[in-house]
Amino acid sequence: MEFKLNHFKNKHVLITGGLGFIGSNLAIRLHELGAKIEIIDALIPSHGGTLFNINPIEDYLTIHTFNLSEFQCDFQEIISKQDFIFNLAGQSNHWDSMEDPLSDLEHNCMVNLRVLEHTRRYNPKARIVFTSTRQVYGRPVTLPVNESHPVNPIDINGIHKATAEQYISLYNSIYGLKSTTLRLTNTYGPRMRIKDANQTFLGYWIRSVLEKKEMCVWDGSQLRDLNYIDDVIDALLLCATQDKAIGKVYNLGSHENTNLKALATLISTIYPASIKIMDFPANRKVIDIGDYYSDFKLINSDLTWTPKVELKEGLTKTILYFKQYFEHYIETT
């Protein structure tokens, strides 16, 4: 699971959504590996981006603050010089996608299509990694869910992420773009959105705990698998550098599956916290996927990826981070 340091040394890397949770952690790691980083981020208030996320490296990268769904004259120039493109921009909240499906279409389909069109026209040799989501599977028919499970999304966000996956696949097969798709499960760690539950329920639980409020758990019996951010960054870098990953779609996943009540209980052993089990609101329940955990054998056998950070260790690191920088994450933007 090693990649050579020189894979990224002095290489040009673009991260769309680079001020968000995963994008900023990726930028920090790539900076350590010697990459020349450019970030495009729309800083949409309800999404995950904040300038504080790249605070440690802000003097070493170029930030373009614009919305990729609106045409920008200099985008061609930005795309054309990249060796690697990590296409992470997007809207990830399932409920918001139902409330405002047209915005979700814009951020998850139009943006990706624009990035791909520009890449095939102006820089077809760039290596592209796209982050998708387990949401494309909808309600699992079998567990664990591997990449051959039917794609049957049950909300607008899942539909649009599945559409974007098809763009990636088409541009690989027709134009030979060197792309890889990662279907993420719940990712957590420093720099995640904790202000509200827009990104994950877990982010909001962490805020609640640090504010000495109850963690509100809907139902609590749902099984989930979680990945610590460092493991997800490993996967992104492996996908970007291994030829075997070109044209592939990979699940991430965890050895530790947990139900949400057990997860909240684990948090309460790390930091004093109380838990309130609540009924699942009916209008949210209709787009809930029920139990989910991934089979990640394919990325393990192709790229030797495996998650290394245990849940308790990852949660401890995450809570420590947010205890230190709390005020930066509950302010507006």
Added chain:
Amino acid sequence: MEFKLNHFKNKHVLITGGLGFIGSNLAIRLHELGAKIEIIDALIPSHGGTLFNINPIEDYLTIHTFNLSEFQCDFQEIISKQDFIFNLAGQSNHWDSMEDPLSDLEHNCMVNLRVLEHTRRYNPKARIVFTSTRQVYGRPVTLPVNESHPVNPIDINGIHKATAEQYISLYNSIYGLKSTTLRLTNTYGPRMRIKDANQTFLGYWIRSVLEKKEMCVWDGSQLRDLNYIDDVIDALLLCATQDKAIGKVYNLGSHENTNLKALATLISTIYPASIKIMDFPANRKVIDIGDYYSDFKLINSDLTWTPKVELKEGLTKTILYFKQYFEHYIETT
């Protein structure tokens, strides 16, 4: 396969894309059935709409000429009074979808999502019929293709039509919208686009024949099934009026399958014409689906639909129509 005349008598019917090939034929039939018809059509020059198409009934309907992908203040009012919504607007050219995928996204996804959002908010009881395409299946794995065949589109247009189908399905399952999706195969008949091959190869063959030019046939061995427009209108009206069709996806298809060379030969028995077999251009071949014909048992058993117009009869009617009105169909819109 009968529907009562009073199903549409004095009913409010909206046809998006109503100046196009299928939309205008539908409007004419619905006018005969006593419906009060409104049409929304953007009259985009490369699409199929032309005012001449509704010439016989132009005094009896309301035409709104605007692009549904751009917000319109009065759209809410239009939607809210309809009993039936036939959602036919769209871009259907596969090659154009590859050349300008963002326009295809706009016309095939954004427009449909807007219509559905407005319907669920302002008129959730309306009956909706959406026309999709066999293109969502991609290259058939088995023939004939039934509705359980994997959805695996191989061009942008197929991807976007499949996405729109998922919207329809989601709005049916989450919000209870009363919708039906028809997956059309090649439809032909009076009022089709013949100016170029933007809508079908067959339209352009008809133009060539009437101009005493060769029909250019790429390869010619590809199997296809074709439906005459009157049979497709029957299917649309059945879907809109039968409860059994709600929430369903149906293929249309034909008893007569033909390869393209045989089809051109059949045309030459109806009207003097010569045929030129040509190599399939490489850049088109990559998005060609190969042989295709549908299994339409499901709509036959649910709604008793079956195609009634034989290919030779339908082609004869079509050529006669265009011989009479030729000049109206080769002018620039």
